[in-house]
Amino acid sequence: MYYKENPKFPKNFMWGASSAAWQVEGGVAEGGRTPAMIDLNSKKKAPYADDSICADHYHRYKEDVALMAECGFGSYRFSIAWSRIIPCSDGKVNPEGVAFYNDLINELLKNNITPIVTLYHYDLPVWVYEELGGWKSRKTVDAFEHYARTCFENFGDRVKYWLSINEQNMQIVYGHWLGTSAGCTDWEREQWDINHIMNLCHAKAVVACHEMVEGGKIGPVPGYVPIYPKTCNPLDQIAAMNAEELTEKIWNDTYVYGEYNGFIKKYWEIHDIHPDIRPEDVVLMKSAKIDFIAVNCYRSNVGCDAKPGTERKEYELNKFGIKGQLQFPNYPGEFAMDYNPYVEYTDWDWEIDPVAIRYALRYLWDHYRLPMMITENGYGANEEKDADGNVHDQARVDFLRDQIYQVGLAIEDGCDVISYNPWSFTDILSTGNGIKKRYGLVYIDTTDEELVNCTDVSKLSMKRIKKDSFEWYSKLIKSNGNDWGKDMGVN
Numbered sequence: 074m075y076y077k078e079n080p081k082f083p084k085n086f087m088w089g090a091s092s093a094a095w096q097v098e099g100g101v102a103e104g105g106r107t108p109a110m111i112d113l114n115s116k117k118k119a120p121y122a123d124d125s126i127c128a129d130h131y132h133r134y135k136e137d138v139a140l141m142a143e144c145g146f147g148s149y150r151f152s153i154a155w156s157r158i159i160p161c162s163d164g165k166v167n168p169e170g171v172a173f174y175n176d177l178i179n180e181l182l183k184n185n186i187t188p189i190v191t192l193y194h195y196d197l198p199v200w201v202y203e204e205l206g207g208w209k210s211r212k213t214v215d216a217f218e219h220y221a222r223t224c225f226e227n228f229g230d231r232v233k234y235w236l237s238i239n240e241q242n243m244q245i246v247y248g249h250w251l252g253t254s255a256g257c258t259d260w261e262r263e264q265w266d267i268n269h270i271m272n273l274c275h276a277k278a279v280v281a282c283h284e285m286v287e288g289g290k291i292g293p294v295p296g297y298v299p300i301y302p303k304t305c306n307p308l309d310q311i312a313a314m315n316a317e318e319l320t321e322k323i324w325n326d327t328y329v330y331g332e333y334n335g336f337i338k339k340y341w342e343i344h345d346i347h348p349d350i351r352p353e354d355v356v357l358m359k360s361a362k363i364d365f366i367a368v369n370c371y372r373s374n375v376g377c378d379a380k381p382g383t384e385r386k387e388y389e390l391n392k393f394g395i396k397g398q399l400q401f402p403n404y405p406g407e408f409a410m411d412y413n414p415y416v417e418y419t420d421w422d423w424e425i426d427p428v429a430i431r432y433a434l435r436y437l438w439d440h441y442r443l444p445m446m447i448t449e450n451g452y453g454a455n456e457e458k459d460a461d462g463n464v465h466d467q468a469r470v471d472f473l474r475d476q477i478y479q480v481g482l483a484i485e486d487g488c489d490v491i492s493y494n495p496w497s498f499t500d501i502l503s504t505g506n507g508i509k510k511r512y513g514l515v516y517i518d519t520t521d522e523e524l525v526n527c528t529d530v531s532k533l534s535m536k537r538i539k540k541d542s543f544e545w546y547s548k549l550i551k552s553n554g555n556d557w558g559k560d561m562g563v564n
């Protein structure tokens with residue numbers, strides 16, 4: 074179906090929004106939480122703020138949940154900070170950490186908001202890195218299993234939707250940016266060992282969830298960026314398929330089929346890479362049957378032929394929000410990427426492509442036939458208050474409207490989609506551009522400069538200001554996707 078005026082969303086469709094502990098909570102040294110590697114990584118992103126305060130959700134979660142309820146949320150996707158629950162290598166559970174998430178979960182349930190909980194969103198505890206060897210060590214698998222089981226035991230009576238690892242593919246593909254490569258000297262090789270350890274952690278969590286959580290469902294969270302061929306040159310098509318394999322498909326195949334696909338096995342053989350995959354790992358991975366796929370989708374990419382012998386260029390993200398600073402990769406003999414003349418771009422050179430989300434849902438449904446939920450999708454922008462003290466983010470309204478419309482079309486196409494949770498509810502810390510790159514439906518009245526210079530968070534206003542997108546989204550979701558607003562215009 075190409076076009077439908079008003080696509081229908083299923084009854085009981087869960088509308089909400091999404092966040093991650095290290096990007097929203099702050100309170101990094103409170104309640105018994107110990108440092109995470111991402112805290113250190115976030116300090117490398119000056120002049121932007123680090124994750125010490127973020128949106129101060131740790132202290133203001135009740136106010137935030139009240140706003141979610143006012144907006145009409147049916148779901149909220151957030152993550153638990155591993156080092157709040159298990160702060161040290163002795164494995165002891167931190168009661169204060171458990172209490173914080175119990176309070177948050179209970180507050181959500183009191184407001185009829187279904188919690189969707191990520192176990193791991195980039196925040197490896199420093200003790201796991203220093204004392205166990207981090208993602209390179211098999212000891213981390215046991216530590217992660219203990220952590221996951223602790224979460225299921227403490228929260229599984231009320232939390233039924235669980236997510237294992239956020240964007241494992243992006244943690245490997247952008248290992249330096251996200252800090253996954255800390256301590257590695259030969260990333261080209263070591264990334265595959267780390268990836269395997271992550272697969273084992275994911276599998277352990279899936280098995281434990283089914284064993285411990287009555288009625289519990291669990292899935293992975295791939296970051297999905299559809300890759301279109303640049304032209305109908307067959308070589309561009311193969312390049313797009315290579316890019317697809319090496320940035321996302323090999324992960325999705327592994328989650329669904331419980332084994333590495335032929336493409337990656339051959340890739341390892343050609344590049345003389347030998348991850349330590351043991352017979353018992355193969356059994357474990359096969360036994361971990363996921364219930365759904367959670368999808369993070371913001372944009373699309375264009376793949377094109379990269380001739381052998383051409384100069385290798387790495388993918389360089391746009392780090393400062395000034396258009397034109399992104400560098401696309403050229404991997405000779407594999408693939409290159411390029412700008413897409415058919416779409417607009419954000420200030421960070423991310424493609425504004427609503428059709429991408431429909432493509433993603435169609436692709437994943439066609440390949441894997443599992444229910445899906447959108448756990449991230451959103452518009453990161455430079456934003457400030459207007460003279461009237463409000464934030465008129467029409468660009469975000471346009472972005473969300475066009476994207477959600479395409480989700481509706483994907484549902485009309487026959488895809489099984491159960492929930493939509495854009496990134497993010499309030500402004501939060503971005504992975505590399507502080508709070509300056511704003512994603513929220515709710516504005517947090519602060520700046521990176523203020524956060525950097527703050528010595529006492531209780532003195533900051535951190536006022537929550539509902540943006541225009543909040544009001545627009547509220548109407549849409551309260552009508553279960555019927556009231557698009559007066560300016561409905563579809564692509």
Ligand code: BG6
Binds near residue numbers: 239369449453503505
């Ligand atoms: C997703 C991550 O890939 O993208 C989030 O799961 C992240 O953690 C989001 O914040 C947006 O990316 P960025 O770099 O703009 O923060």
